[in-house]
Amino acid sequence: MTHRLTTELRRLSFENHDSCVACGYLFKKGDTSHLGYGQNDEPLYVCDGCSDSLKETASRHYFTPRPYEIPDKETKLWRYMDFTKYVSLLSSKAIYFTRTDCFEDMFEGAKGIRKNKERWDYHYLEFFRSAIMNPPEGHVCELSEEEIEKDAQRLLKEMETGGEAHKKITFVNCWHESEYESEAMWRLYTSFLANAVAIRTSYKGLYESLGRDPSINIGRVQYIDLNKNYAGPNDAFWRKRKSFEHEREVRALLTEMKCKEEGRLIPCDLDLLIEDVFVSPHAPEWFIHLVNNINEKYSMKIKVNRSELIEEPFF
Ligand SMILES: [Zn+2]
Incomplete structure (x- = not known):
């Protein structure tokens, strides 16, 4: 990957966020989208199936839908x-x-009401614990239960601080x-x-x-x-x-x-x-x-x- 992202390429992927510009495939959450340039250096934003058409891959992304809806042009x-x-x-x-x-x-920028925070924390603590205990293939988790708990708590804290900082x-x-x-x-x-x-x-x-x-x-x-x-x-x-x-x-x-x-x-x-x-x-x-x-x-x-x-x- 070259990470060469021209404004044209960024704009193409931004405006066509949901679909492959070559075949029209609608991306699903978790798919990989490929940004790059074709044979004539034209910007391309494509799906796995069309990624062979890239002469240069600038970056790849794990597709997530936009968190908002775009109104019609004339709205x-x-x-x-x-x-x-x-x-x-x-x-x-x-x-x-x-x-x-x-x-x-x-x-x-808030994620919820404070009185419901306990339920939110519980969900993400479970999520972080599970991620720490089940690392990607090729790694083995060698942490003790106590260390896993400490790491999960730290990640939760970081998420909270990140939320404040984001504002x-x-x-x-x-x-x-x-x-x-x-x-x-x-x-x-x-x-x-x-x-x-x-x-x-x-x-x-x-x-x-x-x-x-x-x-x-x-x-x-x-x-x-x-x-x-x-x-x-x-x-x-x-x-x-x-x-x-x-x-x-x-x-x-x-x-x-x-x-x-x-x-x-x-x-x-x-x-x-x-x-x-x-x-x-x-x-x-x-x-x-x-x-x-x-x-x-x-x-x-x-x-x-x-x-x-x-x-x-x-x-
Ligand atoms: Zn495609």
Whole structure:
């Protein structure tokens, strides 16, 4: 294996994560996926059966499904913000990813509820004990029962510390999935401020505006009942409690080891990102002009829409 991973190759395997690009085989958990280059140095992401077509193998992976679902390309995504955040978006031409330990929700990245931790610990202790006692072929476990127990406890502790540490290297940017403008989201994210805007994009718009970057995962958050369930070690940042279900969140997530800041600005092509801008239902006329002026100043050709919530009824 050469470990030569070009952006094209990483992107190919990222976008086709679930299947072999040569024969269409759908990978199952535990299969091996092969990344490399074909006869003409073209990037390839293939299954065992097609691995002969590789002239160079860059890396092999044990296939695991993504811990999140990807929305359809045209799925509408919204972000509600006050005016200063909007100006900051236009002037920086970047979107802000918040470090997950800085979110208000204490359960961000959590695997479960503390009162259920004993059951979780028991499961993983058993798992670690069994792994230590049954090493891969060619090795024999020569540890005493006491040593096995000590090792299993250490691995459990490391997993716990790792979970906490992961929050410091995981950065997230959140969107609301909806076909329509939402009264509840105006209320929640802008406290019904008069000077607020919402931008609308699509899954495709968000992905492409971030440069089809294979290190940024974009997917739906799944809401689970933590009284009965746990989030798995790889799922934790893609699961939230049922009580947050109204958020219908789609998040963009990246991992960054070196960043010590509370957030990261990621360059973004705003022409690809912003499909429409809506102003708050409480916005006065002058605010609409202001948003238009700012758009012009930053050479953004975006249509500014009045909130659809101010339409008048008839009876
Ligand atoms: Zn194949």
